[in-house]
Amino acid sequence: MNLPDLSKIPKIDKLGVIERTNRFCKRSIKNSAKEMGLHLSLSMIDLTTLDGKDTPEKVRQLCYKARHLHDSMEGLPNVAAVCVYPTFVSVATKELEGSGINVASVSTAFPSGQSTLEVKISDTKFAIDQGADEVDMVISRGKFLSGEYNFVFDEIATVKEVCGKAHLKVILETGELDTLDNVRKASKISMHAGADFIKTSTGKISPAATMPVTYVMLLAIKDYYKKTGIKIGMKPAGGISTSKQSLQYLVMLKETLGDDWMNKDLFRFGASRLANDILMQLQKKKSGFYQSLDYFSKD
Amino acid sequence: MSRIDVLKTYKIFIGGKFPRTESGRFFHVKNKKGDLLANMCLSSRKDFRNAVVVARNLQKSWENTTALNKGQILYRIAEMLEGRKSQFISELLLTGSSKSLAKKEVEQSIDRLIYYAGWSDKFQQIFSSVNPVASNHFNFSSPQAVGVVSVIAPNKFPLLGLISVVAPVIVGGNSCVVLSSEENPMISISFAEVLNTSDVPHGVVNILTGKREELIPHFASHMDVNSIIYCGDNKEEIKSIEQLSVENLKRVKIYKRKKWDDKQSQSPYFIEKCQEIKTTWHPTQV
Known part of the structure; x- marks a missing residue:
């Protein structure tokens, strides 16, 4: 594996990207389509707790939530994964x-x-060793920004080797990459270095996932697929907290990469509050009444 | 050269902003002669939903604002209204009120705000009690805000009625979403401008204009609303509110009074209507 030729990356038209992503937000998704979209979003969630104050109890609680999203509602899918710090993997x-x-x-x-x-x-x-099925790694943004692409590439490749069978998601932390051109470049480096997923953010930096950034990454995935036939997954993370947003991301996904990507093996949401919002929407559809967070589990 | 008329665009008031209704709909407000006065936003259930979200986010911090500060803010609303008295009088005249009645309504509105500003740090004492109990406990009860209140404002007295209902709600630490007078909604939006310049935290009062028939079911059924105040005497509407409120056991308050300019229209009991009594058992001996 070698660092790909970065000189051939197309320049990003920022305004064009923003225009395009605004369009994705204008689709009307109602009734059964909405319900299906919400179920799909739920099944794609990586329920996440990544705080300094995490404890085994907090992680246990989150795992319980993952298995029992809202027991009084039938036919709900499970979330895709629970995302924690390495020390809590065994728990x-x-x-x-x-x-x-x-x-x-x-x-x-x-x-x-x-x-x-x-x-x-x-x-x-x-x-x-503790049993993680998936690993979310961060790239060295400092090295990336100072142009040491080889370093970033090698690091990802090394971690991929260590991962073995486990899926590797590479976090670009787009909030620190400054430009969409950099996002595109970092996506390409990550995919060539062996990432199974590319992920926008850690959730610790603002802005986290935005639609333009995600769109640029989806385009990078598309180009990579055309060239190599390998399907890379996408995970926007941080800042997606409403079901409406999640539907907009799904629209973008479908219209950019197509149906093949519309499952949890190739698309994930990194979110902690999104699940409850989707549950409230589904309950609203069922009962006809707007819901309150008081009636849903907190974490 | 004559100037082109500059007419105000009446929008709705949510979270300290003046958005148009998300539905893009409007309805006409006319004076008694049938001349068009304004196009008002015909708010939808989604506007209401958005307003409840901001009202909920703000409620705790408003409740935790000191009583003194809440009183000061209510007084500030009165001050701002006083400064714009003539605007409000002429707005009432537009919609068919007589000169003397309009002046009276605006002045009473200001006085009512000051009245409730004064109660801000006093109603707690009136409605609190120390209760005798047969064990070693110090047992006391005190009022707490219920939370988010949805308000169907009176149709008559578009300014005074609205203030008479909203002031006691917010002085008690609640946040609210108000449906203004359906017959005469313009002045409620002008009042929103006053609220917006009076240090009232954005989102404590949200004002929608629209149709009762359309919005009442949502005002009554929303699970994140803790109490509903209805002003009017339409039996069908009252029945529907009472039924829909059962879902999350909202406290339902019905004000059937026709007048809001008499002495009975202001009292600390209006504050108490949106309070919940919390009783604490404190051990005195172990």
């Missing part, structure tokens, strides 16, 4: 055994990525 694996819900772990000195390669490797190894 989550135990809680989620047999549920079909994956355990994702962040690694490589999340969220800043400011550490040595050795530490990052052992961080990842630890997560894998």
